[in-house]
Amino acid sequence: MQTALSLETIRKDFPILQRKVRENKLLVYLDNASTSQKPIQVIDAINDYYKNQNANIHRAVYALAEEATEAYENTRTKIAKFLNVQKREEIIFVRGTTEAINLVAYSWGRQNVNKGDIIVTTEYEHHSNIVPWQLLTKERGAKLEYIGVDDNGELILDQLDSYLETGKVKLVTFSQMSNVLGTITNTDEIIKRCKKVGVKTLIDGAQSVPHMKVDLSKLECDFFAFSAHKMLGPTGVGVLWVRKEVLETMQPFHGGGDMIREVHKYETTWNDLPYKFEAGTPNIADVIGFSAAIDYLNKIGMDNIRNHEIELTKYALDKMSKVKGITIYGPKDIAKRGGVISFNFHDVHPHDVATIIDKDGVAVRSGHHCAQVLMERLDVAATNRASFYVYNTKQEIDALIGSLNKVAELFKL
Amino acid sequence: MQTALSLETIRKDFPILQRKVRENKLLVYLDNASTSQKPIQVIDAINDYYKNQNANIHRAVYALAEEATEAYENTRTKIAKFLNVQKREEIIFVRGTTEAINLVAYSWGRQNVNKGDIIVTTEYEHHSNIVPWQLLTKERGAKLEYIGVDDNGELILDQLDSYLETGKVKLVTFSQMSNVLGTITNTDEIIKRCKKVGVKTLIDGAQSVPHMKVDLSKLECDFFAFSAHKMLGPTGVGVLWVRKEVLETMQPFHGGGDMIREVHKYETTWNDLPYKFEAGTPNIADVIGFSAAIDYLNKIGMDNIRNHEIELTKYALDKMSKVKGITIYGPKDIAKRGGVISFNFHDVHPHDVATIIDKDGVAVRSGHHCAQVLMERLDVAATNRASFYVYNTKQEIDALIGSLNKVAELFKL
Amino acid sequence: MTGDPIYTEMIIEYSKHPSNFGEIENPDISQHDSNPLCGDSIDLQIKINENKVSDIKFKGKGCSICIACTSVLTELVKGKDLDEVKKIEKNDVLGELGLEHLIRTSPVRIKCALLSLKALKYGIYSYFIEKMKDEKSAGNLKEEATNLY
Amino acid sequence: MTGDPIYTEMIIEYSKHPSNFGEIENPDISQHDSNPLCGDSIDLQIKINENKVSDIKFKGKGCSICIACTSVLTELVKGKDLDEVKKIEKNDVLGELGLEHLIRTSPVRIKCALLSLKALKYGIYSYFIEKMKDEKSAGNLKEEATNLY
């Protein structure tokens, strides 16, 4: 990796990579698209918070509470900077991508989507970017439409145009990177076409933000969602970013403490942004842990992370394509994909593959990856998926290949 | 404390209690109603999870994922036992009390509350048990009514009867313990009256569960909500319990991964309970941390905790009532109150009190405690509040009294 | 890879050549079930004659464990009295394939193994309930109806 | 308690005997603001004559820091030209009471101190905007209007 930190140094920061699993096998963790491992700096930050600063935020004047509030709010500022966002009040803390998208569907959606309106999503979305819109469109008498996926694993943008032409589209929502195919979406192009006709856009950044530089001042979307746990941060924290002009028009989602200005028996006024959308005691410790994750990513550099993953992915695609009986999904062009490789063995079920290679300590995901609409499109029940991150090595890919060869042998492929 | 653990041993488990604040003053933490401190066992459990088991749950077959899933699901079982709940699928993990109540308002409320219906809450509720119902009743054309608080800080139950008589009440929702007055609600009586006329009940247990034994097999409510962070657990986790017969009728709230059975483009079927209500990657690490908190509470024993707090509260009430110019709110009868004491100095603003005593390291809460409706009822802008927990001592109360005397002196009371 | 505790020759054989794979015309019981967290999906069809399983077939996509266990289950069930079918248990299926250890070693994969048993039980119980309703509306004795359970 | 960096005699005096406490009849500016996270609540009223603050009064509940700072602010503002009022800054208020250090030492209490300044600025700007609208609709020059900022 072209960075101040060597891969060796990085690996030492992740205690779990020292772990033995099953029959004394060193863990080879290749399920990063699902959740990433955490460096000691993140674990220590949470630790330190509970040992030294723990207090509820925003509402008290004593020393601990002031410290906790400052640490929490500094994270907001840090994330704004990380995404090149000018207005820190556009950053709302949520549990994760799923809650972020649901917040938009409930708060913005129910105000703006009416009978006959169309919401456009894509065939390669995660369930969290499909089901909230099914619920919303059903409630509002609106329609949900899908941009198809071509045989190379890319979106068929002509279909977007035909939806936009109806004049009824209220929102186009899509993942910046597919969690199954690894496809990097042609985000600029989609947004350009939507903006031309004044249609709002939501980007599911769950798979993109952890793996490449995202600059929200350049992307001209209206909503952006992602999860900390996929980018070295703790579980239970995520971010919803909403362009201020849009956020200002939105009704609150959850009611409760901190999101109010004045509560009276029969009427209530709302707090300033972003607090209006952060009801109740937030996940303070993990927001502070997330801060340490951002520091860690910044130290390595997002471009270096992307380059490292390109290198690993190239290496893996090359070796995997030589395994007997294997099918690999997604774009062939490395520039069009992230470090996510879905594959299948002929008629061997992915769960069997995962169980067999798990015995060697190799952890890959098998299943529908919360993308059943895409599974239907690919006409498979499930796939296996190996996905990489900053700490993965070529040796680990070699271990994967070794185990995959065993599968081919066992099933006589 | 009448327990296997001495107070001294307990205090050693809480690293933060060793901390010095401001000008080298030992921390005297008396803001437990807001959030509690965490024992090392909880901090270590989170640590250990990230160092050894971290993986996404429910969806993978490799070793780590199986371990994580088991630890997560075991916590659900442990909580069911803690509350004496027979059906573990009635336990839904959420971020906290606020999200729990909002979930009920959105999912159950929008299905069941219609024009002209009444929701009854109380004047001593936390905003999180008022604002969601304001939002709901406004949307549905329903009405929100309040059970008043008498001068002793107790609910005026006659008012409940007059609401119930209308035949229009759909839900009565109330806190089992006031977070300002410390009043323990006459829960059994309210539920009895509601059940008689078939009205559903929601209990906000945020202040009760941490401080006394709660047995959900005896309470005959329909919904019960609480937060881990107020009971030695981490921030970002809470529980919504819903009686199964009711839960089975409820539409999902958030859409996304894990809450579905099968997703197709235009229709989707839901997963079994409780997963139907847990969309997206949950706060896995903190659920596991919460498990350690429950172990810790069980080790001490909830009855011992209650007794310890009664002793502290008695001692504190006695000494505080002798401080010049002080007014103390809430029930006089110790059996009717928890370890929460709200007070004011004549016309000195609570923030001034808190800032002054903070200089001695004494942390109390000052403000409206997210209970502005109650502040209006008490005709004050804010109060100071000292609240106790397992690790507090009489010496700490002495420190509080010392600082309060300084306030009286400074303001020439 | 000799001695793999899961992927025995027998399982791999079954997964490649499942028993009773296919469809039945006019089945008395049709039961679909799926594993919500992976993608296994099974359709069981059963023909009942004089309280016996006269035929059983299944279709579906699934992992080798799921397919092998479903194969074994259909073999176990075929020709049996419904009374006996009611009594079939986890270990009857797992035992045939030497997979009892899965309950202990893999809380996740055990779901693949038992998916078809769950579908079978569900289908049978639903069938009983329908029967009960029929019998009730036909004015039959209550005892008789509850015997169906 | 001598030398308390916040609770000086002056602050306690102001909090007990605030300046310009009360109400104005027919004020030109009425501005309410509150501190959402505690319970401080302020109503400022201002009378304007020939572009000057001819009178200012306030009512409200608040902590001693809030009341003292509001008192000082009203003293500072009274009789001043709106052009000058626009220029009043945090430290003009804090300085009078020796509270500049709050910005550093207490990010929470600083909000109490500056609540009234925020209300004042908001009220003044709203007044300007209304004026601009009037002037616009009255067909006045754009430059004149923007001068109000």
Ligand SMILES: Cc1ncc(COP(=O)(O)O)c(C=O)c1O
């Ligand atoms: C009675 C009561 N209800 C609800 C809440 C809200 O809990 P949370 O902020 O954890 O959602 C609190 C705590 O602040 C409380 O004391």
Ligand SMILES: Cc1ncc(COP(=O)(O)O)c(C=O)c1O
């Ligand atoms: C593309 C995509 N969107 C959304 C999600 C959901 O994220 P979370 O489970 O953190 O809410 C994921 C991760 O599982 C994902 O990969």
